[in-house]
Amino acid sequence: MNLIVAVDRNWGIGRDNGLLVHLPEDLKYFKRHTLDKVVVMGRKTLESMPGGKALPKRTNIVLTGNRDYEAPGCVVVNSEEELFTVLEQYDTDDVWLIGGASMYNRYFGMCDKLFVTKIDADLDADTFIFNLDEDSNYVVSSQSEPQTENGITYRWLVYERAK
Ligand SMILES: NC(=O)c1ccc[n+]([C@@H]2O[C@H](COP(=O)([O-])OP(=O)(O)OC[C@H]3O[C@@H](n4cnc5c(N)ncnc54)[C@H](OP(=O)(O)O)[C@@H]3O)[C@@H](O)[C@H]2O)c1
Numbered sequence: 217m218n219l220i221v222a223v224d225r226n227w228g229i230g231r232d233n234g235l236l237v238h239l240p241e242d243l244k245y246f247k248r249h250t251l252d253k254v255v256v257m258g259r260k261t262l263e264s265m266p267g268g269k270a271l272p273k274r275t276n277i278v279l280t281g282n283r284d285y286e287a288p289g290c291v292v293v294n295s296e297e298e299l300f301t302v303l304e305q306y307d308t309d310d311v312w313l314i315g316g317a318s319m320y321n322r323y324f325g326m327c328d329k330l331f332v333t334k335i336d337a338d339l340d341a342d343t344f345i346f347n348l349d350e351d352s353n354y355v356v357s358s359q360s361e362p363q364t365e366n367g368i369t370y371r372w373l374v375y376e377r378a379k
Contacts, residue, residue, distance in 0.1 A: 217256075217303075217326055219313040220249060221345065222333035222370075228341020229317055233264050236339035239365050245372060246314075249331060250274055254311045256299070261316040262287060277302060279319070320345045330354070330375040337368055348375050 223229055224236055251273055259280035262268060270276040270289035278290045279299055285292050293299045303311055313323055324330065324346060332348065348354045360372040 217308055217311045217313055217323070218249075218329045218331065219320060219324055219327040220246060220331040221315060221320060222335060223345065224335045224337055224339040224341060226338060226341065226344065227347045228339060228344050229315065229320070230264070230343040231339070231341050233260055235264075236341055237335065237337075237366070237368055239333075239335075239368065239370065241363060241365055242333050242370065242372075245333070250312045250314065254303070254306050255314045256303070256311060256319070257314050258316050258319045259285065261314065261319070262290065264316070275306075317343045317345050324348075328376065329357075332373045332375060333370050334373055335368060335370040336362075353378055 221229060222235070222239070222242055228236060230236060250271070254275040254277060255271055256277045256279070259278055259282070262270070262276070262278045265271065270287065276290040277299065278287050278292050280292060281294060283294055291302060293302055313319060313327060330348065354375045355378045356373050357376045358374045362369050362371055
């Protein structure tokens with residue numbers, strides 16, 4: 217399984233159940249990686265998407281404790297056990313964990329590659345994830361040149377488990 221996330225300087229990822237900043241090129245980067253693949257998310261992240269709708273051209277898997285939850289175009293799973301049973305049918309390289317914080321913080325240890333968009337700004341987040349730079353089990357295996365959009369500079373990094 218892979219993970220993809222955008223973080224600010226404090227490893228903040230969201231505010232008011234939304235993203236911190238609109239970065240169109242980063243959204244394209246996200247799309248390029250996840251298109252035609254399987255995306256796994258928590259219920260709040262689905263509801264934070266435009267119109268609360270499934271991402272097109274992807275298999276959307278949504279985790280919620282609510283057994284009556286309905287999400288058109290999504291595979292709804294109600295437990296961790298059910299999630300991993302469903303995921304057995306897919307190639308692990310094709311599965312992308314796309315948030316939010318509860319999902320990242322619980323399942324990052326199961327991910328082989330972690331694609332982190334590192335935004336060089338403090339964006340006043342209310343939702344945070346673990347700081348991979350403080351975990352010696354992870355190393356940066358690739359890093360892009362800085363990108364600048366809407367006055368915000370960021371880089372695309374890939375973390376992998378240290379050998
Ligand atoms: N920067 C980024 O790249 C990025 C990416 C994605 C999301 N985000 C941001 O992250 C924030 C949302 O994160 P969040 O942590 O609040 O919410 P979340 O992880 O998206 O969803 C949490 C919900 O998922 C369900 N869930 C999680 N683990 C479960 C389990 N083991 N069993 C059953 N259900 C489970 C529960 O749903 P029920 O309450 O229905 O039971 C829980 O309330 C938003 O601000 C969003 O914009 C940022």
